[in-house]
Amino acid sequence: MIKKRNWWSVLLIVSLLGILFTGCSTNNTANNAPAESTAPTESAVPEATEAVADGPVDGGTLVMSTFSDVVNINPLLVNDTASGDIAQFVFASLFDLDREGNVTAQPWSLAAELPVISTDGLTYTVKLKETIKWSDGQPITADDVVYTVETAKNPETGSPLTSAFDKVKTVEKIDDRTVKFTMTQVYAPFLYALCQAIVPAHVLKDVKPTELQTNAFGTDPAKTVTSGPWKWTSWKQGDSHTLDADPNYWGEVKPHISQLVYKIYADQNTEVQALLKGDTDQTSAIPVTQVEAVKANDTISVIQKPGAQYEYVMFNFDSSNFKDDYGLFDGQKTRQAIAHALNRQGMVDNILKGVGALMNAPFLPDTWADPGDAAVNYDYNPETAKQLLADDGWVAGSDGILAKDGHRFSFELQYNAGNSRREQVAAVIQQNLKEVGIEVTPKAIDFAAWIDQNVTPGKFQALLLAWSLNNPDPDGESIFSSKYFPPAGQNSGWYKNEKLDQLWVDGYSTVDQAKRKEIYKEVGKEISTDLPYVFLYQYGQAIGTGPRVHWAEEDAPEPSLGYGQYFHAIKWWVTD
Amino acid sequence: MTEYLIRRVLQSVLVIFLITVLTFLLIHAAPGGPTQVMLSPGLSPEIFKQQAKNLGLDQPIPVQYVRWIGDMVQGDLGYTFKNHLAVSGLLWPRIGNTFILMGAAWLVSLLIAIPWGIYNSTKVYGLSDQTASFISYLGFALPTFWFGILLQQWFSLKLNWFPLSDMYSRGHEGDIGDLFMHLVLPVTVLSLGFLASYMKYARASMLEVLDQDYIRTARAKGVKERKVVFHHALRNALIPIITILGLDLPILVAGAALTENVFNWPGMGRWFVEMASAREYSVLMAVTIVTAVMVVIGNLLADILYAVVDPRVKLGKQGGGTA
Numbered sequence: 001m002i003k004k005r006n007w008w009s010v011l012l013i014v015s016l017l018g019i020l021f022t023g024c025s026t027n028n029t030a031n032n033a034p035a036e037s038t039a040p041t042e043s044a045v046p047e048a049t050e051a052v053a054d055g056p057v058d059g060g061t062l063v064m065s066t067f068s069d070v071v072n073i074n075p076l077l078v079n080d081t082a083s084g085d086i087a088q089f090v091f092a093s094l095f096d097l098d099r100e101g102n103v104t105a106q107p108w109s110l111a112a113e114l115p116v117i118s119t120d121g122l123t124y125t126v127k128l129k130e131t132i133k134w135s136d137g138q139p140i141t142a143d144d145v146v147y148t149v150e151t152a153k154n155p156e157t158g159s160p161l162t163s164a165f166d167k168v169k170t171v172e173k174i175d176d177r178t179v180k181f182t183m184t185q186v187y188a189p190f191l192y193a194l195c196q197a198i199v200p201a202h203v204l205k206d207v208k209p210t211e212l213q214t215n216a217f218g219t220d221p222a223k224t225v226t227s228g229p230w231k232w233t234s235w236k237q238g239d240s241h242t243l244d245a246d247p248n249y250w251g252e253v254k255p256h257i258s259q260l261v262y263k264i265y266a267d268q269n270t271e272v273q274a275l276l277k278g279d280t281d282q283t284s285a286i287p288v289t290q291v292e293a294v295k296a297n298d299t300i301s302v303i304q305k306p307g308a309q310y311e312y313v314m315f316n317f318d319s320s321n322f323k324d325d326y327g328l329f330d331g332q333k334t335r336q337a338i339a340h341a342l343n344r345q346g347m348v349d350n351i352l353k354g355v356g357a358l359m360n361a362p363f364l365p366d367t368w369a370d371p372g373d374a375a376v377n378y379d380y381n382p383e384t385a386k387q388l389l390a391d392d393g394w395v396a397g398s399d400g401i402l403a404k405d406g407h408r409f410s411f412e413l414q415y416n417a418g419n420s421r422r423e424q425v426a427a428v429i430q431q432n433l434k435e436v437g438i439e440v441t442p443k444a445i446d447f448a449a450w451i452d453q454n455v456t457p458g459k460f461q462a463l464l465l466a467w468s469l470n471n472p473d474p475d476g477e478s479i480f481s482s483k484y485f486p487p488a489g490q491n492s493g494w495y496k497n498e499k500l501d502q503l504w505v506d507g508y509s510t511v512d513q514a515k516r517k518e519i520y521k522e523v524g525k526e527i528s529t530d531l532p533y534v535f536l537y538q539y540g541q542a543i544g545t546g547p548r549v550h551w552a553e554e555d556a557p558e559p560s561l562g563y564g565q566y567f568h569a570i571k572w573w574v575t576d
Numbered sequence: 577m578t579e580y581l582i583r584r585v586l587q588s589v590l591v592i593f594l595i596t597v598l599t600f601l602l603i604h605a606a607p608g609g610p611t612q613v614m615l616s617p618g619l620s621p622e623i624f625k626q627q628a629k630n631l632g633l634d635q636p637i638p639v640q641y642v643r644w645i646g647d648m649v650q651g652d653l654g655y656t657f658k659n660h661l662a663v664s665g666l667l668w669p670r671i672g673n674t675f676i677l678m679g680a681a682w683l684v685s686l687l688i689a690i691p692w693g694i695y696n697s698t699k700v701y702g703l704s705d706q707t708a709s710f711i712s713y714l715g716f717a718l719p720t721f722w723f724g725i726l727l728q729q730w731f732s733l734k735l736n737w738f739p740l741s742d743m744y745s746r747g748h749e750g751d752i753g754d755l756f757m758h759l760v761l762p763v764t765v766l767s768l769g770f771l772a773s774y775m776k777y778a779r780a781s782m783l784e785v786l787d788q789d790y791i792r793t794a795r796a797k798g799v800k801e802r803k804v805v806f807h808h809a810l811r812n813a814l815i816p817i818i819t820i821l822g823l824d825l826p827i828l829v830a831g832a833a834l835t836e837n838v839f840n841w842p843g844m845g846r847w848f849v850e851m852a853s854a855r856e857y858s859v860l861m862a863v864t865i866v867t868a869v870m871v872v873i874g875n876l877l878a879d880i881l882y883a884v885v886d887p888r889v890k891l892g893k894q895g896g897g898t899a
Binding site: 063070071072079080155156157158159160162163210211212213214215218219237238239261265266267269270273274276277279446447448449450451452453455456467479487488489490 | 606607608609612613614615616617618619620621622623624626627629630631655658659660661665666670725728732733739740741742746836837838840842846847850853854855
């Protein structure tokens, strides 16, 4: 069976009757590159949260809100936002990211220094700090690292991390403080996989891998031995989590805030009301429709910056999904015409209220792999679109809809029900394409059913979805390469492009960043010309923070990183 | 009477058993499963398969059902798939929370609706009756979530009289006074909805009885109007009202998803919707059973109450007309 190199994960926001559930994945990994990451859109850190003259004070409670409850905080199994949120407060990672997304050894990281990579790029040697220990007082050693990686690699565990470590041939303990990873091949993105929380071998080593999911470690606070600045004190299901500063925390930098409360609300609207009322101090997902209302309250500071996620329209290249087995999207010019016909800037301005940036390739704007002008930009131009469609042989029929060889250009665009943003975007797409003679039927489907029946088996005509890049590495082989066709792989649209297949392999087979940058520039050019997707935009949700919370400017939340809303929370403080 | 009760209970057990079979089949027929919601779709399908296997979801549906019903008869409601938490530990607190909210709203609405409806039946189209009609229309027409948000805006965010949401303020768990303050707004929303229908039923039912021959006879005999209404009419008018109340009993535990959402009430309605989209089969089954039991109990209670208010009804006899 092919293993996936998957550190991308999908951010699919689902809701039913206004109840939202985010499925998104975990690892806080990083951007290796020293990219001058200027915020693509407005980033306001109002005075309320800048360093106050008094400086940090210890103690107090910070109440954060969310709209979905934890599944399991065992770092081997974390795969949803809420679990990831709690896990990153209570578990220390080998390495952590800095604001630019570089892998670093911070005072709160388990590693003492950056990994030593051999000149052939095949071995990584990691040195642990001397002082690190678990919340039960046991030292954290190389055994824990070896156990974590081996268990993650074991297919019986069913760990979402399996693919992150599948290029690791062996992981060896050199001594209590030193671990050596030997790779099966040169694989540049591996560095980010090392930004990984470790689990305690002394607690879990006798648990069968198949039984980790039903083990109390990760779901029962009393049985979850942790390693971070806060420990997991209690979980009231569906209501809240309480995290208290761990008095035995090993780090030299201690948290100022003595208690974190992670409060669960029914949906984002209720969350916003609670923030306005002062029941909570921070929410990381203000719906676009409410941003203005929150900003009008001058005690609340709002950070608006797109996150590490982008939305796209995916075409299906398997003609069996179409009437008479006639693939409507087979023509490259047809796909380019669709890209020209969509008013992407209009979507960003009107639906995202400006919190978004256009994209032409699967690389986030302003990161090191962003191909910039090398990628083809499709401006909104219905006339060009019509011309391209005519060039490709489409002729308007009697009902005004284009047709070719007797096949009407009419397709179904699927998205998940309850996501109001996608609902609006789908309506704009329908309108935009109608103007050039293409009939679109938007169809909202219940999330679980959709993934099971359409996305995973690759049975749809076109769909509207997003990828969340919780790892800033630009590799996209597992979603664009023909090695990953459904149902075993994630290339749900059956896209095949031999040149790109090779470029993705070249891209991760060198650790030389300058070379990689050139390769991804070439990828950007090819993919934006051939268009397996129409790349729409990078988007994000505003973070709102109440007047009790303070941070120094260098410790402010960083939406472009995974879990970046809590960036450097160890250095924040609260006042009453 | 005893024989009747035993027969009814046995019938109910059979009905509930059939409900579980049907529900189990239906919820498993819905496409997608717990892992599709737990895990990111971007992950390798191998991981989905392995996790489903680790959780026992790879077994055939009949096997899963037998396993479930086996645990069920021993009083074990099973575990959630996504995090292996005991369903019973999650279910009972939520039933309690919902019962407090719905019970309060029900009581408030009954205490207002029944007397007011009766009074209005004696003064049809009077000012009181017109006002009641207006309130009923409002109660039917106002979307509960919208009305709830409106109340929050006025009475919590602007005037700061009542808390915005939740059951208790942080640090005040178990404090009755705090609970009362948290109940005011959601109970207002919910009771307006109940009020509307109960008032209409009470009024209509009274009017129907007051129109009957024996009432006319009583009046002709010179019985005081007060006695006519309360002694002769009310008892008969109560029968249809009891039927409605019996049928509505399950909402006391089933909750009201939208209102619970708006007020972030940790109740059953909201939970059931969340669990349905998460495909948490054991939770859905547990809620279904509890609701089914409440339906059965509600009907049974209504039947017994008929016999209490109406001497013509004899339970257990052929032609009793109620079983």
